[in-house]
Amino acid sequence: MPQQVRGVIARSPGAPVELVPIVLPDPGPRDVVVKVQACGVCHTDLTYREGGINDEFPFLLGHEAAGVVETVGSAVTHVEPGDFVILNWRAVCGQCRACKRGRPWYCFDTFNASVPMTLEDGTELTPALGIGAFADKTLVHEGQCTKVDPDTDPAVAGLLGCGVMAGLGAAVNTGNVGRGDSVAVLGCGGVGDAAIAGARLAGASTIIAVDTDARKFDWARELGATHTVDASAADPVEAIQELTGGFGADVVIDAVGRPETWKQAFYARDLAGTVVLVGVPTPDMKLEMPLIDFFSRGGSLKSSWYGDCLPERDFPMLIDLYRQGRLPLEKFVTERIGLDAVDRAFTTMHSGAVLRSVVVL
Template identity: 75%
Template sequence: MQKVRGVVARAKGEPVSVETVLVPDPGPGEAVVQVQTCGVCHTDLHYREGGINDDFPFLLGHEAAGVVESVGEGVTNVAPGDFVILNWRAVCGDCRACRRGEPWYCFSTFNAEQRMTLEDGTELTPALGIGAFAEKTLVHSGQCTKVDPSASPAAVGLLGCGVMAGIGAAINTGAVGRGKSVAVIGCGGVGAAAVAGSALAGASRIIAVDLDDRKLEWARGLGATHTVNSKERDAVEAIQELTDGFGADVVIDAVGRPETWKQAFYARDLAGTVVLVGVPTPDMRIPDLPLIDVFGRGGALKSSWYGDCLPDRDFPMLVDLYQQGRLDLDAFVSERIGLDDVEAAFERMHHGDVLRSVVEL
C-alpha cells in the first residue's frame, strides 16, 4: 500500500480537491503505474458534473502516460520500467465481439479489481477505470500499452483518450482515405484530432467547422484545407459549396448535439458517412428527420467508440508517426500544469481557451 496525492471529485458540481489516496499493491493481472503526465479531458469534467454516473467520490484523470512500477501475479504483457500509455479498453479476448475478430468493440473490458481509497477507507471510483490525476495509479495490466520510451509523455499520453478518439473516428470508423472529402463539425481536442487523422489518411479536402476562430486556426494548423465559422455562415451550405455542391464523403460530428448531428446528416454526399464521436447527454434526442431522407441518401450513420481503436495496434503506430514528424501531437499540448491546477484547467477548457491542459507529475 502506498500513499500518493490525487485529484478527487467528492460531489456533483463541487470543485475538485487534491487529497491523499491509498494505492494497493498490484494483485493478479494488475499493475501500479507511476504517472508522468495526464491530459485534462472533457470527460473528467463530465464525471465531476455527474454526467457519467453518481458513483462519487471519483479519482479523476485518464489520458495518461507513465512508467510501470510493479506488476501482480500472471502479468506478462508489461514489466517494471516499461513506458506505457494507459487505455480504457483492455480487451478480454473472449466476448462475442472479440471472438468474431472485432476486439475494438470488446463488450467486457478489464479494470483493476482492487479499489484505491481515501485515508478513511472510502472507495474511489477511478475515471474510466484509470484515475490518473495522481502520482501513481492501479490499473489492469491490459490497460497498459508499451510504446517508445523516448517519446514525450505529455504529447503521446493524449492518445489515451481524446486524440485517439478523433484520429480513430476519421481513420477507423469513417474509413477516410486518399482523395476523400471530410468535414469535421466542432474543433476542440477531439475534432482537431479528427482533422489531423484525416490529413494523415490523405484526404483531399478537409473542412473544419466551429463557432470559434481560434479553434479554426488550430484546425488549419493540423491539416484543415478550409474553415467555416458557423456563426457567420450556414454550415451545411458552406460544406456543400466547398464540395462542388455534393457534400462531403465523410462528416464527423465531434460536438454530439442534435443540431450538429442534423448538420452532419445533410452535409454529406449521397452514400456518404456520418460519424458521431462527440458524446451526447442522456436527455438528447435525434432531431426530426424524414425517414425517406435516411433511406434516400444511403450511406452509413455510425457512432465511434474510442475511435474504434485497438490500443496495442494503434498506440505504437501513432507514436511512431509522431516520432517521424508525421503527426504533430505536440500541437495539442496547450499548457503544462500541476495537480493543484486541475480546477482552473476545467474553467479554461469550458471557455475554449485550450486544446489540452496537461498535468505533469
C-alpha cells in the first residue's frame, strides 16, 4: 500500500522550501523503500531550490543520506529489510561503454526508482540527484543502496553520500595523491576539507588550505592542513609556491569552481603537476587563458565527479577507517537539525558557519 510521509520540497526557483505530506508508492520490482535516519544539507540541494540544476519543479530535496531498508521490490537481491545503507546517486549500470571498459566511475546511465513519489494531488516529484531524502522515507533503486557497518552514526555515514566523498575522492581517486606529495586545496568548505582529509589519509607531507575566510582554518587544520593561506590578504599562487620550495604543489584541488580559482590552481601547481576541479561551476562561467601555458607546463587537468568513487568499494572502506579512528568523519557534522529547519540551514551554509548541517530523523 502507498504510504504518506513528510518531505521537504521546492516548488519554484528561490521560494522557501516547504515541509509537506508526500506519497510514497509501492516499490517496483528493483526498488527499495528506505527509512531515512539522517541527511546532510548539501549546497547541491540549494542549487536545486534556486533552479540551477534544471526546471523540473517541484523537487524533493535531500540526497546525502543514510538509513535502514524497510521494504524491497520483488526482484531485489542487493539488499534486504533491516540493512543499514548509505544512499548513493551513482548506481552504475554495468552495461554502458564506460562500465565495459573498466571505468564505472564515469557511468552516467545510472539507475533510479522506477515509480515516482508524488504530492497528495498526484503531482510527480523530482528527487534531488535521484534520491530525495529530506523525508521520513524515500524510494530508490536497489543499486543506490550501499550496505555499511550498522553501528555507525547515521549522521556521519550519510555524508559519504555526496560532499565528503566528492572531496576525499578528488584527492585520493582523481588526484592520485601519494606519500610525500604536496597538496593545495582552494576552498575550505565541506568538500575542500574532505579533500584535505583525503590528502592526509594518502600520506601527503605538505597540505595547504586556501580560503578567504580565516574562520575556516581551524577546521582545515583539524582535518590535516599543515599550512593555511588567507587569499584575501595574500596572492595564493605566490604563497603556495613559497611553501613548496618555489615550485608549486604536486596536486592542487579547486573546491570552489570559479574561473579565477581554477586559474590559481593551474599556476600554483608544480611543473607537470595535477589540477583537480571538484567545485561545480555554473553554466555561464567562461575560462580564457593563453594556450601556450597549457602546452608548456604539461601535467594533468582533471575534473572529479563524485570523487570518481565506486560506492560499493569506497563507502565500506571509509566507514572502516572512521571506526578505526583513522578518518575523523565526525568533525564534518557541525549541527543536527530537524526536517523543519532546512531553509534555515541554507542560510547558515551561506554564512560559512558550518561544515555540514545534518537533518536527523
